[in-house]
Amino acid sequence: MGIQITPSILAADFANLDRDIAAVPSADAIHVDVMDNHFVPNLTIGLPVVEAIRKRTTHDLDLHLMIEDPDRWAPEYVEAGAQSVSFHVEAAAAPVRLARELRALGAKAALGLKPATPIEPYADILAEFDKILIMTVEPGFGGQAFLDIMMPKVRRTRELIKGSGRQIALQVDGGISERTIDQAIAAGADVFVAGSAVYGADDPDAMVRSLRAHADA
Ligand code: DX5
Ligand code: ZN
Numbered sequence: 001m002g003i004q005i006t007p008s009i010l011a012a013d014f015a016n017l018d019r020d021i022a023a024v025p026s027a028d029a030i031h032v033d034v035m036d037n038h039f040v041p042n043l044t045i046g047l048p049v050v051e052a053i054r055k056r057t058t059h060d061l062d063l064h065l066m067i068e069d070p071d072r073w074a075p076e077y078v079e080a081g082a083q084s085v086s087f088h089v090e091a092a093a094a095p096v097r098l099a100r101e102l103r104a105l106g107a108k109a110a111l112g113l114k115p116a117t118p119i120e121p122y123a124d125i126l127a128e129f130d131k132i133l134i135m136t137v138e139p140g141f142g143g144q145a146f147l148d149i150m151m152p153k154v155r156r157t158r159e160l161i162k163g164s165g166r167q168i169a170l171q172v173d174g175g176i177s178e179r180t181i182d183q184a185i186a187a188g189a190d191v192f193v194a195g196s197a198v199y200g201a202d203d204p205d206a207m208v209r210s211l212r213a214h215a216d217a
Helices: 014-022 047-056 070-079 095-104 120-128 148-164 181-187 204-216
Strands: 004-007 030-035 061-066 084-088 108-113 131-135 169-173 191-194
Touching (some): 030 047, 047 061, 070 084, 070 095, 084 095, 095 108, 095 120, 108 120, 148 169, 148 181, 181 191
Parallel strands (some): 030 061, 061 084, 108 131, 131 169, 169 191
């Protein structure tokens, strides 16, 4: 089974993003966490920085919008160069309409769920998305402990994806490391965000490859 590793630059040096993105050539995409100090209690980067990153790497950009009013802002991140945009269902006024708009612009659309948000109410709209993003920490900060109590939700989401008959990726984000990734693989996730595990390693690119190799273990 092939899995994808998407390093989160939240754990990189924001004064050396160019260098730190270049440090993970084996990444399947670069995960970019946008926080607005409203949806989550932290503030990171926005459109101008995404535009700047776009010019400096050929990797796909996997945007994770932890912001209010994604209906207004998510399409702008496609214009800024994102190949995939995740927005949170808790924040979106019209998630299906927004997913269709993102896809019409040529990007992948992903539905994000905070830990306390169940997947069942969204079973009927999964087919509108290219990817489902299950948070395995409370969004807002890197370096938190992996919430293994999310594994039943990951399993259930994988079942619903199978039932849909569509090719929908299942991403987990938060606390993914060599110690936790096996549980998430076993639960059915196939795309893995890793921030502190990758950028805290002596050799970030070797860590990307090592995490990916867990799928074959
Ligand atoms: C948290 C972000 C994550 C974060 C993960 O709100 O969405 O992408 O960077 O960091 P680690 O891997 O350190 O938990
Ligand atoms: Zn993220």
